[in-house]
Amino acid sequence: METVKVYVDKILLGVTAALFLIMVAVTTWQVIARYVLSNPSTITEEFIRFSLIWLSMLAASYVVGKRSHIAFTMISDRFKGKNKVGLELFIQSAFLLFSLAIMTYGGGKAISITMSQLSPSLGIPMGYVYLSLPVSGLLITFYSIVNMVQLLKKDKTTPMEKWDSVEYEKAGEVL
Template identity: 40%
Template sequence: MKALTNLVNQTLAWLTISISTVLVGCVVWQVLSRYVLGAPSTVTDEMARFLFMWVGLLGAAYATGLKRHLAIDLLTMRLTGKRKACSELLVQLAVAGFASVIMVYGGLGLVNKTLSTGQISPALGLPMGYVYLCLPISGIGILFYCVVDSLDKLKTLTSPAA
């Protein structure tokens, strides 16, 4: 499981860095074309918006895996042992519920709906369903990390030492 987690971490890190690099390039070109050339590029404007969605959501999945996401853990910090593990497990179940229902199920519904209606982006001409794929993909990543962390918490809860 550790090797699979490392592979997912590396893949998400590589994707996030690559998308961020292209995003910066789009924004720099947008600024140059607007202020230096006097003719703003509509393609890079739209591409930057779509890449920002992807980098934000994939970055959220990556941050979840590294346990670097935003959390309100005042209660959990005060707990120890099995109570702490139980509290963390409940949080993981809530996150998994959100990721599965809203991000994966709802995201797949959105992707299917936009692909079936043939909605395309104005400047790039991309089917919008492909743009919205970032929702279910990042949701699956978050679910993966929730399962890994929940299994770890269950080991803690079932071990006699804790």
């Protein structure tokens, strides 16, 4: 499962990086076309909007996999040992349920409703935009399962805790 996670991480990182670079290039073209050529493109704004939706959803999946998403830790910081692991398992279960019920199932419903609706500029079915919901929902489901398995194994340290401890050690060496 860990090997699959590594490959999924690499693919997601590559896709999101490529999508970001494409968005930068298209935005640059839009600015040049509008202000230098005085001939603004009619499709770039919609393309950027749809790309941003996909980028956000895929990046959200990636950070769930890395367990480095935004979290309110005031309560979880008070727990230690098995209680903390139990709370983390509960949180990952909530991620799993939300991603399956809302993102995957609800996203599938949204796709079926909007597949016949075309976007104004690009003329693509809006279902392709909504496809980002179940795709990222399935990725978050996968990552939640992987995270729960990792929590049940020996190493209970999250990637961010490992990173923080390394940074503190480096800071101590510098001082």
